Amino acid sequence: MDLYARVNIMDGRSVRLPHGNVADAIVLDSDPLARAQSWVEAGADRIHLVDLDAAAFREYGNRPLIDEIINALDVPVQVAGGIRSPLEAQRNIDAGAWRIVMGTAAIEDQNMVWDLCRDHPGKIVVSIDVRPDGEIATRGWTMNSGRYLEEVLIEMSSAGAAAIVLAEAGRDALEDGPDLRLHLEALEAVDVPVIAGGGVRNLDDLRDLVRLQAMGRGLDGIIVGREVTSGRFTVEEAKKVLIEIPADQLTQEIIETPKVPRSLAKSEAAFKKVAEELERAAAAAREAVKRIKSSDVDAAMSRGLAISGHLQKADEVLSKIAKRHAFRDDQDD
Template identity: 35%
Template sequence: MEVIPAIDLLGGNCVRLYQGDYDQSQVFGEDPVAVAKQWEDQGATRLHLVDLDGAKSGEPVNLPVIAKVAAALKIPVQVGGGLRDRARVAELLSLGVQRAILGTVAVEKPELVGELCKEFPGQIVVGIDARNGKVATKGWLETSEVEATELAGRMAKLGAAAIIYTDIHRDGTLQGPNMESLRELAAGIDIPVVASGGVSSVQDLVNLLKLEPIGVTSAIVGRAIYTGDVDLKEAIQAVTWRDVPPEGEMNYLA
């Protein structure tokens, strides 16, 4: 299980939203590069970046900051937010970003997703953000009639490298992941699923290990690592040790 720290960019700052509400944002850092380095130093093997300004406006806004973060890190970076045409995806990947995350276009232009998956194999990930099982688009400001499980199946067939599934009602709430929705979605596709939204403790991450056999291979952690509810280094160790932690350390699977 890979634990992936998240940085959400809004106005150049690191923030977290509550249930995707732009009016309920909290700034956790004014230097995204320093924050990213902090997570890398604590053992992160990948960084998740979201351009919230871009998601809202329809095109990337924080590319200069994203470029600085990608250049400063040794670990791969995946980025989403406002990527709604080929030019923007190509531009983002040219900055050294390993994977581009597509959201709105997966609903509105699925054929474009298929084309990009062929052009950039292994580098296109689809983010499915669900509100009551329906896919939300345009920075979570609109909710479609498309079922999350249905969209996941279509994107897997088009060649997406992975699906990032976010339960909007859990995001930023520290209430724990929606295990049943994750189980249902992962069971229906044959590509990796990344759990996102609601992680509040190391135990939540350990619980997600139960879904690893059906394809939930990693989890994104946001607010909890900023509030201190989750220590990133400890979390990575917990899901790596499984049931055989070093002597004297806490056994989360007991």
């Protein structure tokens, strides 16, 4: 598991957001590069760089500074904030970003995500902000998307996202502990690497996240920031936690997850496969509509063939599920 260190940049300075609101930003220093370098020297595995001006105001004056930081560091840097178009995604990747992180744009324009994941495999990360009821929040927690965690996870997994950054909308990381069940749900829903992006209060919270296991895997990484800068713990202490949890002290210590019977587990996996194929069909249909609007009928028809293929695969899986359960009912009789 990797430790990501967050560097928030606003107006060329490093800032902290006490409650996730740029209006409350507190300036930490005027040298984000030095801050990023200090994180690396302390032992951070990755840097999570957030351009708050681009995210909140669509102002991109920090981009030259971000390019400088990317090229100055010896660890991978993933860039977040204001990446809303293929052009901006390409620009950051060309500048040397290890990966780019998309938030609202990914939720609202699924076609773009599919295209970017196809054009830049392994480079596109999707950040998902989840409310307590599972609904996805967008536009800096100010809007409700009407969509929920599992469906978005399956969609982004099908698109080919390199990872998911999972955060809890409205949560104050220094006051409230992480929602372990939420992270466990994400691990169970898809095979895509999941990164805990909401921060932790202390080392105990960090240990709880490290212990989480589902489907034979745990979280891929954890992003920390102000819990370190405010003196709750050090990077060195956090790194020790990442490697100190023995295999026999994983999920069951924190959350008693009911065991699913093997027959039902097969059905669960099959229905997930159906959902993935239907999502691929839906994405191809959206692309076909876009092609028709641009008068590219041949391309639209080719998308139609793709839709048919995905629907056929979904139907085949559903038929297998029906046969399996029919056989089980006969056995019960």
